[in-house]
Amino acid sequence: MQTKQNSESLDQSAHISEFLSAIKTKSDQLANYFIFSFFAFGLFLATFYDTWQIAVGVGGLLLVAYFSAKMFLADLDFYQYVLSAVLGLFMAQFIYQMHGLFEMHFTAFLSSAILITYQKWKLQIPLLAIVIVHHALFAYLQYSGVDGIYFTQLDHMSLQTFLFHIVLVAAIFSVCGLWAYQFKKYSEMHIDLIFKKKEVENMELKRANYELDHFVYSASHDLRAPLNSMLGLIEIVKDETAEEHTLEYLDALKGNAERLDAFICDILDYSRNLRTDIANDPIVYRELLEEIGKNLKFMGDSSRSVDFITVIRGEEPVFSDRSRLNNILNNVISNAIRYQDASKEKPFVRIEIDILVDKTNIEVSDNGIGIPEEAQPKIYDMFYRASNKTLGSGLGLYIVKEALGRLGGRIRVSSAVGVGTTFYIEIPNRHTDK
Structure with a gap:
C-alpha cells in the first residue's frame, strides 16, 4: 500500500x-x-x-x-x-x-x-x-x-x-x-x-471492474455445468439412435456446445489470471509438455496426425507459476495444431526449451498456414483471429500476452504465409525468489 x-x-x-x-x-x-x-x-x-x-x-x-x-x-x-x-x-x-x-x-x-x-x-x-x-x-x-x-x-x-x-x-x-x-x-x-x-474515478472504475470480473467469472463458471450436462446427454442420445440425420444434427450440436465451452474456458482463464497471485511452483517442463500433449492428442483433423517434437536443454532448477505456464504453452501449441496446412504431408509442431540460470527460452514452431505480415502486430488483441479457416474465440494469444505480463515474460512471433510460424517466448526463472 x-x-x-x-x-x-x-x-x-x-x-x-x-x-x-x-x-x-x-x-x-x-x-x-x-x-x-x-x-x-x-x-x-x-x-x-x-x-x-x-x-x-x-x-x-x-x-x-x-x-x-x-x-x-x-x-x-x-x-x-x-x-x-x-x-x-x-x-x-x-x-x-x-x-x-x-x-x-x-x-x-x-x-x-x-x-x-x-x-x-x-x-x-x-x-x-x-x-x-x-x-x-x-x-x-x-x-x-x-x-x-x-x-x-x-x-x-x-x-x-x-x-x-x-x-x-x-x-x-x-x-x-x-x-x-x-x-x-x-x-x-x-x-x-x-x-x-x-x-x-480510478477507485470507482476498479470497483466496477472488480464487480464485472466477479460476475463474468461466476456466470462463466455456472454456465459450464449445464454445458457439460448437455454434452453428456448428446453422447447418450447418439448411442441410442442410428438415424443418419439425427446423428448429423447431434454432431453439429455437440460441435457448437464444445466451442461455447472452449470460449467459456478462455474467459475463465483470463479472469483467473487477473484474480490470482503469482505462484512459485517447481517446474519440470518434460512433465508439463506430456500433460499438454495428452490434452491436445485428439485436437484437429482426426484423419491426419501432427508430429509432436520436443527438445529440452538445460538442467537448472526452475520455479514459476505452473498454472499460467500450462495456459501459455497450451494456447500457443493448440494454435500451432489448429492452423496446420492441409496441403502438407507431414505437419509438425516443434517445441524447443532452453533452460538458463535466470530465464527459460521457449520456441514453438510449426509448418502451418502462417500469419500474414500485416496481421502479426494484431494477433495479441482481444477477439482478433488472423484466419477464418478455423473457429476460435480470438482470446488465446491475448491471454498468453496477459499471463506473460504477470510473469514478467515476453513473446514475439516470426511467420511467413505458406511456410509456418515460430513463437519465441522468454520467461524469467523465479527460483531465487523462493
Missing part, C-alpha cells in the same frame, strides 16, 4: 514538474520577444538622442549576458535571474539615453510584469535590487555635481521623495511577486485536484 502511494506521489510530482517545465518553455519564448524588443527600443531612442554607442554597446552586452547564461547554464534556472537583472539594466540604459527622463523607470514595471509568467516570486529580487542601486547611486552622483550623469531632469529630489519612490517601486514588485507565487500555487492546486479526481 505504501509503495502504491509513493508511486502515485511520484507520478503527481512528475506531472507538476512537466507542467512547470511547459510554463518555463512558454515564458522563455515570451522573454526572448521582450528582450529583443527592449534592444530595438534602445536603437529607436538612439535615433532621437544620438546615443548609438550606448544602444548598441550596452544593449548588445546585455543580450550577450542573457543568452550566454541561458546557453551555458541550460540545466539551471540561473539565467532567469540574469534576465531579471538584464531587464533592470535596460531601464537604466533607457533613462541615460533620454538624458534623465525619469519616466523610463516604468519599463522596470513592465519587466516585473513579464517575470510573473515564470511563476517565481524570487525573480523580482534582482530587478528590485538593480532599481534601488541605480536610483540611489545615480541620484547621489548627479546631485553631487558629477558631469555626464543622467538620472532625472529635476533639479532636486529630497531624501523623503526618494524613499517614497523606492517604497512604491518595492510595493509594485511585491505585488507582482505575490501574483507569481499565487499563480504557481494555483497551478499546483489545480494539478492536485485533477489527481484527486482521477484517483476517485
